[in-house]
C-alpha cells in the first residue's frame with residue numbers, strides 16, 4: 243500500500259514518507275506546539291518556548307532525522323494505519339506534501355482555543371468528565387504570540403484554523419487581519435461548524451480570501467442535531483448558501499467535512515449526493531475515538547450492515563468533483579470491509595474471555611498495556627493509560643456496560659490505545 247500511496251504523490255520527492263516535521267507547526271489550546279494534527283509529539287509549550295525555538299530546536303531535528311529513511315516511525319501509527327487501510331487521500335501525511343526547502347514553516351495550524359457554542363457528541367472538547375492531559379489557559383496566545391507570527395506569516399502557504407469554533411475566537415480575527423495585510427495569497431482554511439455568520443465574520447471574509455471547511459455530518463435534521471448538540475440544521479444550510487456564494491465570488495473552495503460514525507453512516511450517501519448537486523467536495527474525518535461513535539472498533543454485525551447498504555448505493559462520477567467524492571466514498575467503503583474482517587477475527591479471539599469476570603478482564607487489559615509499555619514506550623507508564631480507561635468504566639453503572647468498555651479496549655491494539663492517549667482525546 244505504501245507504493246500505491248507514493249505513486250499518488252506526483253511532483254514530490256518521495257524519499258520522505260511525510261514532510262510534516264519539515265514544513266509544519268501546529269498550535270494546541272494548552273500551548274503545546276506540534277508538527278501535525280495527529281498530535282503524537284510535543285516540541286514544547288508556548289510561551290515556555292518561542293515559535294522559533296520550536297521550529298529550530300533539538301526535538302524537531304530528531305523528528306526530522308527519524309523521517310529520513312522513507313518509512314513511518316512507530317509513533318506515526320495513525321497515518322500508517324490510514325495508509326494500510328487504503329485511505330490514501332485522507333491521511334494527515336498527505337496534507338504535508340510540500341517538499342520545497344523552507345526556513346520558516348509553510349503550513350501552520352491553529353487549534354488555539356476550545357471555545358465553542360456547540361457540544362458535538364464526538365468532540366473531545368465535550369467528553370463527559372473530560373480528562374485532559376494538560377490544563378488550558380486562555381491567555382497563552384496573546385499579542386506577543388501574534389508578534390512572533392508576523393515575520394513567519396509572509397512565508398506561510400497554508401494556514402488552517404480549527405477550534406473550538408474559529409468564528410468565536412477573537413485571536414483568530416487578529417491573526418486573519420495580519421494574513422490579509424502580509425500574505426493575501428496564502429491559502430487560509432477555516433474549519434467551522436457553520437452556525438456563526440455575523441457582521442464581524444462577513445467583514446473579515448470580505449477583506450480576505452478564505453477557503454471554508456464546513457462540518458455537516460448528516461442532512462437528516464434529527465440525526466444532525468443529535469450529533470451537533472445546540473446546532474440547527476436549517477440555519478447551517480442557510481449559512482452554507484452564503485459561504486458557497488462567497489467562495490464562488492472569491493474563486494475559493496468550500497469543502498464539506500463529515501465524521502463517519504455509528505450515528506450517521508446511513509446518511510452519508512445522501513450527503514454525497516447533496517455535495518455532487520452543489521459541486522462541493524466532501525471529506526470524511528476518521529473518528530478514532532470516542533468509543534460510542536467509532537465504527538472501526540464497533541461490531542462486525544454493524545459493519546456488515548453498512549457494507550450491504552453501501553453496495554446498493556449509486557453515485558454519479560461525471561465531473562471532477564463527483565469523481566473525487568466517489569473516491570472518498572470508496573475509501574470509507576473499503577475501510578469498512580477491512581474493519582469488518584479485522585473485527586471478526588478479534589471477536590473470535592475474545593471468546594476465550596467469555597467466562598472471565600470483569601476483574602479478570604481488567605488484569606488482562608493491564609497486562610497487554612504493560613507488555614507494550616515494556617517493549618515500546620518507556621515514557622508513559624501503562625498505569626497512567628489504564629487510569630483513563632478506568633475513569634470510563636467508573637462512569638458506567640451496570641456490570642455489563644463496564645464489561646463492554648473492557649472488551650472494547652481489549653479489541654484495540656495497545657499501540658492505538660497509547661496513540662489516542664498521547665493525542666489527549668480521552
Ligand SMILES: C[S@@+](CC[C@H](N)C(=O)[O-])C[C@H]1O[C@@H](n2cnc3c(N)ncnc32)[C@H](O)[C@@H]1O
Pocket residue numbers: 358362364365366404405406407408433434435455456457499500501527528529530531532
Ligand atoms: C474540532 S472541530 C473544530 C472546528 C469547528 N468547530 C467544526 O466543528 O468544524 C474540527 C473538525 O474535527 C471534527 N471532529 C470532532 N470530533 C472528532 C472526532 N472525535 N474524531 C474526528 N474528527 C472529529 C469536526 O467534525 C470538525 O470537522
Ligand code: SF4
Pocket residue numbers: 358359360361362365366367368405406407435
Ligand atoms: S462545533 Fe467543532 S469544536 Fe465545537 S463541539 Fe462541535 S466539533 Fe467540537
